[in-house]
Amino acid sequence: MKRFLLTTALAASLALPVHAATPAEGETLAENQTLDFWILDAVKTLDPHKNTDVDGAHVLRQLFEGLMNEDEAGAMVPGIAESYEMSDDGLTYTFKLRDTAKWSNGDPVTAEDFVYSWQRAVNPETASEYAWFMELMNIVNATQVVAGEVPPEELGVRAVDEHTLEVTLSTPTPYFIKTLSHGTTFPVHRATVEEFGDNWTQPGNFVSNGAYVLDSHDLGVKVTLSKNENYWNNAETVMTPLNFITINDQNVALTRYQAGELDWFDRVPAGQFPNLQEQYPDQAVAIPQACSYAYLFNMSDKGPEALKDLKVRQALAYAVDRDIITDKILQGGQKPAYFWTHWAIEGFEAPEIEMAGWTQPERIEKAKALLEEAGYGPDNPLSLTIQYNTSEDHKKLAVAVQQFWKAIGVNATLANYEWKVHTDRLQNQDFEVARYAWCGDYNEASTFLDYFRTDGYNNGKWSNADYDALLAEAKTAENTTELYKEAEQVLNADMPFVPVYHYSNAMMVNADLRGIPYDNVMYNWYAKDLYRVAE
Template identity: 55%
Template structure:
């Protein structure tokens, strides 16, 4: 075995000077910055929707991920710049062939009930997430990690016990891969890889995630959960680095209306909220110290239903491409959203590490040229004034999603004569409809699980758990498989993006920016973290 990486928790050594109680008196100073801390160390923020689950093995949305990074801790964490830092693991060794990783766990990691966190907790969690019995919507992530026998376990062909993860002893976790993945350690910050408490799950079953039942190992514990209203977590006294946690309490409030959330933020009820579509320029001028826009590792797109039995008109690639061409993305990002987003002609976000955006012909055309091509393609497909195309478009409830959908439906009408029926659905209903194929065209948003192009493009693989279009292209599957072992996968990624542009199973619309309002006294936000993976334990409030 060759030691490739050994990461030590140096931050803890720097911060250890002060105990947790000192932060409550309003006169304490931050041990690193020297700023005077506020006596009120609570953080309240807005979420658009109720997350489907806060079980690490079942969760599937980014808002749920924010909650889970507070309640649980995986082998690795990220710092403010997105770099890997120790979590439960202090470091790891990797074999010369890059197929076997051996992680060493810290000896002071504990569950909230005081039990030690062991390598067996990770082994159990990963095998549970891959098991057909759990039927996790994110089980495919275990397969993407290239764990030994992952595909066979997920398919039910072999028992979960055969998955390539083994607790050698309480402090040593061995992970066996089928192929080298240079970004494998990055994947370990994702909630699907977090440990879960077997005894608690076996005692309470599906109710193990309720307050009073949940046992967790993160910096915070779940103390209150009112579905569709709020979720509260408070400091975990058993967390190994609790003495350096400053925020005492974190509350996420479910507020579906962006305007209402902004009003409550301006009234001082929230410390963070989303900027409604189109309002960033005004808010940035009125509140220059609070309105923030930074690149965010997410792509916004529309997906077509390509399943058998789906609307016949959308099975024609020319129809799909015409609809894509007719969207004026500049108007969407500059006029409708106006928050620093960028037009998307590739699925992969432009700022993804190591990714060079390929030349997609559509991207260099003028909108007039795109519109002319769109009209030509739709005419060739047999649609026009005497036979207008009609489509249904569904999105999850949000004023921003509605604004984008209305603008695009108007573009389709004006350029192509297309009649669009818009419908919004509650988040959980929307997810189920997409998964079940109960849609014609649906809104999609994908946020990177790790900072590498495959986190986007793997959704185009035929068997991907989130290929809700059910796009099947054997060449794309082969290109993605080859990319896993390529020294430089850029050529493969170029070819996949070109296939997406040609076949148009999805319409990339824009690349996200994180556009939010932050209270001026809230500090420690990781603005330089491209994934915007934040941990409440790193946040704090300063005195006015």
């Protein structure tokens, strides 16, 4: 067995926090340690096994703690697990859990809690939209459990004793450890879930094991958290309370930040970052973030017949002027996208995409010719509906795409929906073309590429056997670089979506706030590691 200590030192430091809110030399903690953080949309659920949203993940990361966390650079560091062993064949991981870890009600956090929770995540009765994540982790029998072919009790996870958890994989998975900071792997408190059913996430019922507890949740307005006095490292946690404030309009959110009502505001409105950088050089920051923005085509039986034609999909993809979107509209450090995986993902090598080398006039010319070949023109115009969720930025981009498509003879109608309705329609294939973004769940290219597997999340229901085979091969390959490039080429050749841009997170951060993980492309942050300094 290969043994790993999840600390920066050796065994002597196992009982110490790897990362905490520790002021640097010369810094003094401010008296006020409140954090007011902006979120765009209402948090639909505080059940970590049912959440699918980035904003929800920010909240859940404070309430729950899995086996692993991430540091400011994205490296995996101890969470509930203080060490682990991996078998020589790479199929068995044995985690030693902290014996000091407790739930917010004082109960100990045990290996059995993880067994119950992981079985719950894959149980079809839970109806988790992220059950497939356990399949990507390659846990033994995960696929069969998700499909309802075997009971959840046959998932490859067991409690050896109260503080020892054993996980068995079906194939060696180099990125397995990187998946363990994801919300789907978080434990939930069994007695609470069983007592309250769907109401277990309500304030007053809620029991969690992270650095914070739930005080209140006013849906679509604010979620408030405070320190969990039973958290194993509570003595090193500084910030409290945390307020996650929902503001659907980014311009309003910016105004409230400038008025001092928010401490941290990410996703600065399109076009405003350059001016903000001049006005607030100590507060305006732009960092790469592992998300890719796209327009999905509905290729299911419920989708429009026109989108079944590759020539139409290619024409629509060619016509989008990504340079205008990134350089003229967004202006926050985003990069034009011609492939799916974010360029900054660890170990990823970008494929060579032919259309990326064309000028925009060349793309427009080719797009018009393709539409004509597909049978569309002035006497038979193509009409489509572009769906997007409420946001001034999403609206600006949808209007731009509408104009790009108009230039090649396509009539696009815009349809705006609130986030929950938008995602429900996506999941039910009730759309034609839809704005979408995928943010990586772990720092490896498969987190992007697995989305488009036939049985992946894949809201557009595109299916390609060659693509599936490449990703299946990549699961056991020693070197995945070329396989991932080939997968990107298959995506590009079949064009089930329009890649638009790779994210940069342009944000405004109060000058007294410290500990934000600017070097973590996953943008996974923990309030327990943050603090405010006195001026």
